[in-house]
Amino acid sequence: MKFIVLALCFAAASALTADQISTVQSSFAGVKGDSVGILYAVFKADSSIQDKFSQFAGKDLESIKGSAEFATHANKIVGFFSKIISDLPNIEGDVNTFVASHKPRGATHAQLNNFRSAFVSYMKAHTDFAGAEAAWGATLDAFFGMVFAKM
Numbered sequence: 001m002k003f004i005v006l007a008l009c010f011a012a013a014s015a016l017t018a019d020q021i022s023t024v025q026s027s028f029a030g031v032k033g034d035s036v037g038i039l040y041a042v043f044k045a046d047s048s049i050q051d052k053f054s055q056f057a058g059k060d061l062e063s064i065k066g067s068a069e070f071a072t073h074a075n076k077i078v079g080f081f082s083k084i085i086s087d088l089p090n091i092e093g094d095v096n097t098f099v100a101s102h103k104p105r106g107a108t109h110a111q112l113n114n115f116r117s118a119f120v121s122y123m124k125a126h127t128d129f130a131g132a133e134a135a136w137g138a139t140l141d142a143f144f145g146m147v148f149a150k151m
């Protein structure tokens with residue numbers, strides 16, 4: 001029974017309303033250019049995520065965050081996150097791509113949950129988040145729920 005309830009809660013992103021999607025898309029539009037700031041917030045919140053990146057493992061975050069290499073990776077990661085947001089509600093293909101590349105890397109549920117909470121904290125600090133919080137909650141539940149069901 002628990003599994004059925006969980007499956008329903010995570011029922012794909014198609015459960016999102018058009019209003020929720022446009023709220024999330026316009027809220028994200030304001031920050032998506034700051035990929036370095038977003039990746040910095042994620043690494044700062046959980047250094048075990050940084051340590052998965054061989055070129056950044058064990059390095060001082062404050063000294064790498066200004067590097068061209070950091071910007072390149074930030075653009076890839078936030079660029080893909082941005083694709084997911086713009087593809088809503090049809091993100092099944094993006095979820096499959098993400099799982100195919102990240103399951104073999106051993107990304108854990110704990111790291112993904114920390115990515116999520118670091119992202120939300122970043123949004124709270126950089127946007128007028130209150131009006132978008134519920135829509136973000138539903139969107140992140142949908143994405144991470146679909147990912148967790150597959151890895």
Ligand code: HEM
Pocket residue numbers: 048049052053054055076077078080081084098101102105106107108111112115
């Ligand atoms: C939170 C746990 C995560 C871990 C541990 C992780 C780990 C990694 C690692 C080790 C790489 C390879 C870097 C390299 O080329 O040297 C990578 C690449 C990448 N990650 Fe993640 N990642 C995580 C979450 C995410 C999230 C949430 C997204 C976006 C939604 C994302 C998007 C990408 C993209 C687009 C790439 C580059 C393409 C690829 O090589 O797959 N990652 N990640």
